[in-house]
Amino acid sequence: MLKYYFNKYTKVEKTSSLKKLENRKLKEFLKKINTDPQTQTLYDSKLNRVMNFLRKTTGFKIAAIKEGGSRGKRTDIRKSDLDIIFCTGKDQNKNTIRKDLLERAKKGFKKNSKVHMGDKAVHIDFLNPKCYVDVVYLTNQEFKQEKKKIAQIKKLRPLHKNTIKLAKYALDKAKQKHIASYEVELACLTFNYNTLSECVYHLITYFSGRLKQNKSSVDKVLKILL
Secondary structure, eight states: OHHHHHHHHOOOOOOSHHHHOOHHHHHHHHHHHSOOHHHHHHHHHHHHHHHHHHHHTSOOOEEEEEEEHHHHHTOOOTTOOEEEEEEESSOOOHHHHHHHHHHHHHHHOOTTEEEEEOSSEEEEEEETTEEEEEEEEOOHHHHHHHHHHHHHHHTSOHHHHHHHHHHHHHHHHTTOTTSOHHHHHHHHTTOOOOSHHHHHHHHHHTTHHHHHHTTOOHHHHHGGGO
16 A cells, blocks of 8 residues: 555656765754754653643543654654644544543643644643643544554664654755655655665655645755755
């Protein structure tokens, strides 16, 4: 399925960007975008606070709770949000759970925060210092599937995790938000390249068809990292 998905949209472009990408410079980019210890400490603190809130204050019969998203997979960059996923012992109506969670979070996080509803998550935005948390309720089956995906990405080599970070950063800077983070992560699962420059080049190239559809190109995205 993965091969079909990418073959449908991908056509490798002839470009000289691979020759221009430098491993040394890419590593310098990583130093700038990687989560620094101060930010990590902040997010760890908020992770524990929100998890404790879910377990002890909401009244939900929580069966499992876990850090998700980029931070849970260790493919985060400094600006990545914090995602928390959870499920209950018996599956509940998602809209009902979200509405209940929204009201309880508004009461539980009154100071220095903004709590609001999204399409799939309840957002808890801590304002000073800034720290954005998305809380997502999943069915038991969805939770198991997401947990499996998180474990799969976490097992990637550090080289490939760094590749994902750089690709996410470049796509974001190039305003290519239609390419989702999880798509970038899935693409990297197929890689056997052994240098950072090769990995980054081929990962961006995977999306060449999608980039063209959005009036961009592999070269335009890669230039951000040159």
